[in-house]
Amino acid sequence: MSTNNLAEQTSAFETINGVGTVDLSVQTVRDLNQALHDQHDDMTIEKWDVLNPKGHHNLAVGVNQKLKIDIHGPAGYYCAGMNQEAEITIHGHTGQGVAENMMSGLVRVKGNASSAAGATAHGGLLVIEGDAGSRCGISMKGVDILVKGSVGHMSCFMGQAGVLAVCGDAGEALGDSLYEAHIYVKGSVKSLGADCIEKEMRAEHIEELTELFERAGVTDQDPRDFKRYGSARQLYNFKVDNAGAY
Template sequence: MTQNTEFDLTKHTVRELNAALHAAEEGSFTVLNTGGAHALACGLNAPLEVTLKGHAGYYAGGMNKEASVVVEGNVGTGCAENIMSGVVRVMGDASQSLGASGHGGLVVCEGSASARAGISMKGVDIVVGGDVGHMSGFMAQAGRLVVLGDAGADLGDSIYEAEIFVRGDVVSLGADCEQKPMDPAHVDALGALLRQAGLDADPASFTRYGSARTLYNFHIDNAGEG
């Protein structure tokens, strides 16, 4: 059985917590009295299991690699930003920029996420149990953003090759984002992702969105002129 280490943030600093997590190669860690502190469990680089017992501030689980981070509360801006691999799960709601620029791994928000969820995402899978705010999936390059609830205005603005799946209503699509066919292969893949995320929904009930690819090239007739 893996030994669990407790960190009480009324007795330890965030710097001490992160330094200990960076030094560990394996193990289970529970963080008490999180108090909405910023930068909790960020920069992890090993297959650790970390549970934050309470709310977290900005950048919880930021740049995660390999580790599994669970937040038993709400999170502030930029949770799991630039995640490379592993899993970050938020049991409450998330503020802006959930999973921003994430390259890989899985981010699950069981509640709702605010504006710009999945902004500039580069391969991460993000699954949101509730709604997402405006400009979600802005400039999303790769990966999947899945929304079980509704999406705010300008969804997928300037999107590249990421895929967005929404079960509820979309206020409006952003520039160059369009509805795409939902083929059986997409339903199967989405079903697998929902199971991985531990969220129950019929994958066939989602609508798929992606890039119309009309912004991929400028008109550069002037490129050769001095």
């Protein structure tokens, strides 16, 4: 089987019971991503299995079709980055930047994620069933992120839009320099970042979390156990009192 001859792209994977199967102990990451991208214009195979990922970087990056992709093992950096529409499940841990800049679709990490999970993502849903490292949801721009474990320091830094819900604890400087992202944490928060404050949990927020849990398939959480954090809006607008600082 060819691993890198572009003329034989279609042989870079096997189809087993209608499921496109790419074994990374034989094929390359380039083979995998090309096979997934080839489904963009004309989807012939909806389901994909990725075998032996062994921490490779850049798996299933830039997918823009309603594919269902299962990565059977741990992934390296930037897995599922820039995802549009696909449903990608990582049956293992992921390195930094999982689902970074996601536009739409669903990325689910069964294990732990390293730093910068969901960084700058515009849309879609990222579910991390374990813990996330530092800077989870940094500069998020509309993605919804649900972490069943805890998140590290500087999470949701400069978060602009979307929801970060954490069922465990949050590390230092949560929501530093926050814009309009909504943060919900069930456990403790080590410290809040600049301009991030605790806010009242109103009916619409219970509703927002209930809807997020439903979409994420989470049934063991009660939205009323969560606290809400948001921007005090003192930092991101120009204030004439601060003019001397420029």
